[in-house]
Amino acid sequence: MRINKIAILLLAVALSACGGKGNSGQQQSEPTKQTSGNAVTETKSASADMSNHPGKKVYDSVCLACHMADGSGVPGMHPPLIDTDWVTGDKERLIKITLEGLSGKIEVKGEVYNSLMPPHSHLSDKQIADVLTYIRKSFGNNASEVTKEEVQNVRNDS
Amino acid sequence: MKKLAYFVLLTLLAVSCGQENAPENHTLHPDNDNGGLTLPEGFSALVVADNVGRGRHIEVNENGDIYVSLRQNDGNRGIACLRDTSGNGKADIIEYAGEHTGTGIKLHNGYLYFGADSAVVRYPMQEGELKPGNSWELIARGFPQEGQHEAKPMEFDGQGNMYVTIGAPSNACMEQMRTKGSPGMDPCPILDYAGGIWKVDENSLNQHYLEDGERYATGIRHAVATRWNNQVGELYAVQHGRDQLHQFFPEMYTTEESAELPAEEFFLVTEGSDFGWPYCYYDHLQNSKVLAPEYGGDKTIQERCENKKPPIMAFPGHMAPNDLLFYTGGMFPEKYKNGAFIAFHGSWNRAPEPQEGFFVVFVPFDGENPSGDWEVFADGFAGTEPVNSTGDAEYRPCGLAQGPDGSLYVVDSNKGKVWRIIHS
Secondary structure, X not given: OHHHHHHHHHHHHHHHHOOOXXXXXXXXXXXXXHHHHHHHHHOOOOOOOOOOOHHHHHHHHHHHHHHOXXXXXXXXXXXXXXXXXXXXXXXXXXXXXXXXXXXXXXXXXXXXXXOEEOOOXXXXXXXXXXXXXXXXXXXXXXXXXXXXXXXXXXXXXX | XXXXXHHHHHHHHHHHOOXXXXXXXXXXXXXXXXXXXXXXOOEEEEEEEXXXXXXXXXXXXXXXXXXXXXXXXXXXOOEEEEEOOOOOOOOOEEEEEXXXXXXXXXXXXXXXXXXXXXXXXXXXXXXXXXXXXXXXXXXXXXXXXXXXXXXXXXXXXXXXXXXXXXXXOOOOOEOOOOOOOOOEOOOOHHHHOOXXXXXXXXXXXXXXXXXXXXXXXXXXXXXXXXXXXXXXXXXXXXXXXXXXXXXXOOOOOOHHHHHHOOOEEEEEEOOXXXXXXXXXXXXXXXXXXXXXXXXXXXXXXXXXXXXXXXXOEEEOXXXXXXXXXXXXXXXXXXXXXXXXXXXXXXXXXXXXXXXXXXXXXXXXXEOOEEOOOOEEEEEOOOOOOOXXXXXXXXXXXXXXXXXXXXXXXXXXXXOOOEEEEEEO
């Protein structure tokens, strides 16, 4: 109990130090939520440092608007790219989604989504390979890279 | 086990109460932390229920029973039905009914009307029962299959008409959906069947909205927040403005401008109104309805937008107004009387800038028009600040209702938390 309180105190200090306004009422009343929320951000380090990867540029200008900077998506609307089989699994399927877009009901991490992702076939093979490599190695994901030849093969098949 | 508990409770109730079960105001105790909300002085709040499901809109019956429409359904659970039997404001019975999921929910003429995404149906209310009956009827049908802007809120004018928003399944009517460089279709064919508000008869069954109804207003991209204002006898709506100006026109709009623009517009919707989507958007910094870049706009020229109907008020971009309510209760101070509460769901399209607008605002009214500026009324839903990704917000206000005693109810869409805001 005491440890918990100290942790919260530290957290509050840390939060105010970095300029966050915070919501003190909430923090006092729901300490467990605050601490567990913080734990999530801390464990997010399995990925390599991708901040200079060329795929980040593509991600930031094309995908970020919907899937968010941290890949967490928008509840009920745009699914997350964190630890999902769609991202870290079958590369061919992933390339196809990016080229052709996606619609209809899908389930991602137990949540049903029924929205529309636009096609991105206007991006080059290299841009798609870069952005997919970027998402497969960011946000805590750690899957193999995607090459531009793989993108080219899928594009030619369809 | 649960069932048995309900049974015992219900039996007790039936035995003990011959009288009204409308909870008395004086037994309400606000939560110490107001359920995490920050409110103006004199107001307080209590949590009615923590977690009823993915809530959308909310209705409160004359006896205090509460109905929440839900977006996800695992088997006949599209409507959460809540009852407080002890009068302390906390729901102690929560049951589920309804095989549809969606947004619109309205008690009207002894029915619970429900705006499923593909149709409007109604369930019969049953005297003395919390849950509506199962035998629903189809009122309006034929809505387009939509993967975006599919919510169907509906309103009644008290003269036998029902108004349903048919949101446009599109951002800006581009030839290719949300694709950079794709031009806007001109004329936009979507406006023939969506992007407006349609009027149908509230009692006729099985109406096709295009064949049996009429288009009441057009040029509305999507409006989840709609309300018939009984005081002035007019329909109002708050629009979700278009997205992604920077993504599609990076040479014209910075990310900051794209986060702020266009305005979310508050409309007085009279018959035949045209608010200009997709050709126009409202720039609240210039106070001007300008031509959209997909149609040759340069951020300032108006052209055909000069003739489109302007909003009665404009809010910063992308905050996603999801419900509107005109306050007619007797509990809140005089300034709130007949004014508008708007629940903003909070943005996603302000990234990479921080997300905004996870709050309920108040707009004072005098007659048909606002009489002053808007102000934040209830805040603190997100539980964190800044909100960098929409998913960081713990709660997102989505629906509003007024209780028989004048309390204001708010429902969240993440977990279905329900607050009751009171004044004393």
